[in-house]
Amino acid sequence: MSETNDMELFFFHLMPWPHIPADVRDRYRSSWVVLPNAVYDPEEGSRVYDQYLDQLEFADQVGFHAVCVNEHHQNGYGTMPAPNIVAAALARRTTRARIAILGNGIGMHENPLRMAEEVAMLDVITGGRIISGFVRGIGAEYFSLNLDPSRSRSRFLEAHDLIVKAWTEPGPFEWDGPNYHFRYVNVWPRPLQRPHPPIFCPSQGSSETILWAAEHRYPYVCTYTPMDQLRRYYDLYREVAQTRFGYTAGREQFGWTSMVYVADDEKQAIEEVRPHVQYFAERCFHLPPHMLIPPGYTSSQSLRGMLQAQAAAADGPRDRFDFDNLVRTEQALVGTPEQVGERLVRNMERAGTGIFMGLFQIGDMPHDRAMRNIELFAEKVMPHLPLKATGATAAP
Amino acid sequence: MAADGHATTSVRSEHVAVHGYDVPVQIGGAGPPLLLLHGAGGAGRWLEAHERLAESFTVHAPVHPGFGGTPLPDWVDGAEDVAFHYVDLVEALALRRPLIAGVSLGGYIATEIAVLRPDLPAGLVLVDALGLRPDRPMPDLFIMEPLEAAALLFADPSRMVALLPADGQPPGLDFIVRQYEEMAASARLLWRRTYDPKLERRLHHVTVPTLVLWGAGDRLLPPAHGEKLARMLPNARFQLIEGVGHVPPIEAPGAFVAAVREFAAGLDLGA
Numbered sequence: 127m128s129e130t131n132d133m134e135l136f137f138f139h140l141m142p143w144p145h146i147p148a149d150v151r152d153r154y155r156s157s158w159v160v161l162p163n164a165v166y167d168p169e170e171g172s173r174v175y176d177q178y179l180d181q182l183e184f185a186d187q188v189g190f191h192a193v194c195v196n197e198h199h200q201n202g203y204g205t206m207p208a209p210n211i212v213a214a215a216l217a218r219r220t221t222r223a224r225i226a227i228l229g230n231g232i233g234m235h236e237n238p239l240r241m242a243e244e245v246a247m248l249d250v251i252t253g254g255r256i257i258s259g260f261v262r263g264i265g266a267e268y269f270s271l272n273l274d275p276s277r278s279r280s281r282f283l284e285a286h287d288l289i290v291k292a293w294t295e296p297g298p299f300e301w302d303g304p305n306y307h308f309r310y311v312n313v314w315p316r317p318l319q320r321p322h323p324p325i326f327c328p329s330q331g332s333s334e335t336i337l338w339a340a341e342h343r344y345p346y347v348c349t350y351t352p353m354d355q356l357r358r359y360y361d362l363y364r365e366v367a368q369t370r371f372g373y374t375a376g377r378e379q380f381g382w383t384s385m386v387y388v389a390d391d392e393k394q395a396i397e398e399v400r401p402h403v404q405y406f407a408e409r410c411f412h413l414p415p416h417m418l419i420p421p422g423y424t425s426s427q428s429l430r431g432m433l434q435a436q437a438a439a440a441d442g443p444r445d446r447f448d449f450d451n452l453v454r455t456e457q458a459l460v461g462t463p464e465q466v467g468e469r470l471v472r473n474m475e476r477a478g479t480g481i482f483m484g485l486f487q488i489g490d491m492p493h494d495r496a497m498r499n500i501e502l503f504a505e506k507v508m509p510h511l512p513l514k515a516t517g518a519t520a521a522p
Numbered sequence: 523m524a525a526d527g528h529a530t531t532s533v534r535s536e537h538v539a540v541h542g543y544d545v546p547v548q549i550g551g552a553g554p555p556l557l558l559l560h561g562a563g564g565a566g567r568w569l570e571a572h573e574r575l576a577e578s579f580t581v582h583a584p585v586h587p588g589f590g591g592t593p594l595p596d597w598v599d600g601a602e603d604v605a606f607h608y609v610d611l612v613e614a615l616a617l618r619r620p621l622i623a624g625v626s627l628g629g630y631i632a633t634e635i636a637v638l639r640p641d642l643p644a645g646l647v648l649v650d651a652l653g654l655r656p657d658r659p660m661p662d663l664f665i666m667e668p669l670e671a672a673a674l675l676f677a678d679p680s681r682m683v684a685l686l687p688a689d690g691q692p693p694g695l696d697f698i699v700r701q702y703e704e705m706a707a708s709a710r711l712l713w714r715r716t717y718d719p720k721l722e723r724r725l726h727h728v729t730v731p732t733l734v735l736w737g738a739g740d741r742l743l744p745p746a747h748g749e750k751l752a753r754m755l756p757n758a759r760f761q762l763i764e765g766v767g768h769v770p771p772i773e774a775p776g777a778f779v780a781a782v783r784e785f786a787a788g789l790d791l792g793a
Contacts, residue, residue: 155665269665274713276594276706304596420664421713422594422706426699433695 131512132377133474136192136226136483137185141178141212143202144490145170146409157412158201158266165202177493179215181486184497186220188504189516192257194226194483200270203410210244217252222516225252228328228347229259232289233281234271238306239313242289246317254318259326260286265420266413276422279334281305293322326381331359332428340367340375347381347483352455355435356382357477364478377480382473385458386484388502392461398495399460400449405489407447463506471511533568533576540610546590547615548583551576554791555620557612558583559628561769562708563685565589571775578783579621584611586631588707591700601627601653601711601718605634612642621786623647625771627711633721636728645789646732647782650740650768654725654751655717661742664705664713677739677767684772725754732758733785737766737773
């Protein structure tokens with residue numbers, strides 16, 4: 127166990143739609159892109175947003191270092207197509223926690239300067255509490271937004287360069303790139319944090335992204351990745367940081383994500399959370415591989431690596447989101463406060479990560495159950511974790 | 523031998539440099555020059571249709587950018603870019619007034635070439651060609667599973683076997699990665715739009731004799747679309763091939779080649 131108190135706790139939320147039909151796998155190609163929006167009920171949606179925002183605000187009150195929002199389009203998995211709107215809703219209702227936008231799909235939008243402006247606004251409004259994640263968006267989004275996936279990486283990289291320059295160099299200046307052209311780049315307001323809000327890089331483990339994140343020293347976060355695989359990705363980051371870019375990557379550069387559910391009794395915890403994890407796995411993540419990785423979204427080299435890893439893995443891809451498999455591969459921490467705390471610390475050590483991102487509301491988990499989960503974790507697990515003092519968080 | 527067991531005579535693979543970009547071209551047969559542009563599947567394959575065409579033409583079958591293991595260049599943004607590229611290729615190959623035939627995506631590119639350079643081809647064969655805006659939305663092949671797409675494209679999906687690995691082995695890693703790359707190259711040309719909205723106002727430039735050839739059972743772009751395309755071209759005739767879907771050269775190579783030969787017989791083709 128590390129002697130220093132340097133662990134940071136991020137409260138992750140997906141805002142899933144809790145009423146995806148049970149027969150979604152039989153009736154629809156996916157719960158993304160083509161699941162009819164008649165399934166969404168705005169009146170129920172109003173209630174659900176209210177509860178989800180309450181959960182995020184509660185996480186701030188009980189001492190999480192950050193609350194997280196993210197961008198996904200036209201699906202039942204996560205009802206946050208505009209994460210900056212949710213961040214804005216949280217801006218003046220939270221006081222201590224950072225607001226981590228993990229992330230904005232910067233290359234998915236025709237105008238990345240709009241992203242630069244919104245995040246800068248949020249940073250100024252929150253007094254510098256914003257963490258700015260940048261993502262490419264998952265493959266399904268390229269269907270929903272009619273974006274050519276073969277331009278995905280090129281647009282992402284250019285949007286990143288443009289936004290960082292807009293935040294750090296005096297405007298106005300001209301931007302002339304292969305994907306974007308602006309005669310006048312002159313972003314008002316400028317962000318409060320200097321040189322800019324911390325940039326995080328959430329990813330699915332493609333080697334190009336790992337190299338890119340390591341080069342820029344951006345904290346790297348893999349989601350839905352079994353622990354053994356996750357360690358290989360993070361080892362690659364550490365290795366290229368050292369050998370190619372000449373620095374030692376610290377624990378604060380790595381995040382580890384897991385679902386969390388605590389109850390007084392282990393059996394009770396498993397019984398209570400299992401249906402919600404199954405809901406998440408079977409209904410929220412009903413997404414065939416060719417929609418997750420559409421043509422050109424990933425490089426031939428990464429595709430080859432993925433297929434080889436899949437062939438070598440003991441578990442077929444279909445079992446990946448099975449409840450027991452998620453528990454076994456440390457993607458779900460379920461049990462008593464002691465068990466969850468012990469596994470959390472042990473895995474942070476194994477992965478060499480300084481940031482833990484917990485998903486406490488899972489699938490169709492109702493509000494009261496999610497709130498009890500957060501409360502119990504805050505009361506009985508957090509006091510035993512080597513947490514960094516709040517107020518001295520992620521800013522580099 | 524070709525995959526289908528048809529005896530091949532003298533097909534050779536050449537690499538032609540076009541502005542520093544390497545283009546693999548299969549060349550075979552004897553007779554007037556024919557530039558044959560493949561669809562989204564079937565790049566770099568010498569199939570029965572090629573073999574039969576080679577009996578009457580000198581067939582030149584290039585691989586579109588990003589297909590057949592070639593890199594997908596940044597300068598490719600749409601079918602029009604590939605058309606410019608092929609205008610240069612025709613010059614590099616020193617083809618004088620070739621017959622240009624294109625299937626599906628290849629038909630789209632062939633149409634763009636003819637709009638761009640109406641003087642370039644001696645004749646045009648557009649087979650179940652994309653390009654013109656369809657009256658009804660075209661089904662999205664990218665969102666379909668491969669077998670589902672095959673069922674839509676072929677009147678008899680078992681004929682898709684022609685596009686499986688030539689060695690008869692089940693698809694391995696290399697084959698899957700190659701398919702993915704070619705889908706990416708197709709995505710570059712077709713993802714945002716499967717047609718060129720500007721063609722409607724440009725088709726009247728194509729005064730060259732044109733054969734619009736269509737699978738009677740095409741469920742991706744029904745024959746009515748082909749008839750409309752033929753009506754909009756000043757000098758075109760429409761012809762159906764019965765019993766086949768979107769890809770007549772694979773499903774009915776004999777009927778396809780016979781139609782091309784008959785059409786070509788009425789043209790003034792250089793040797």
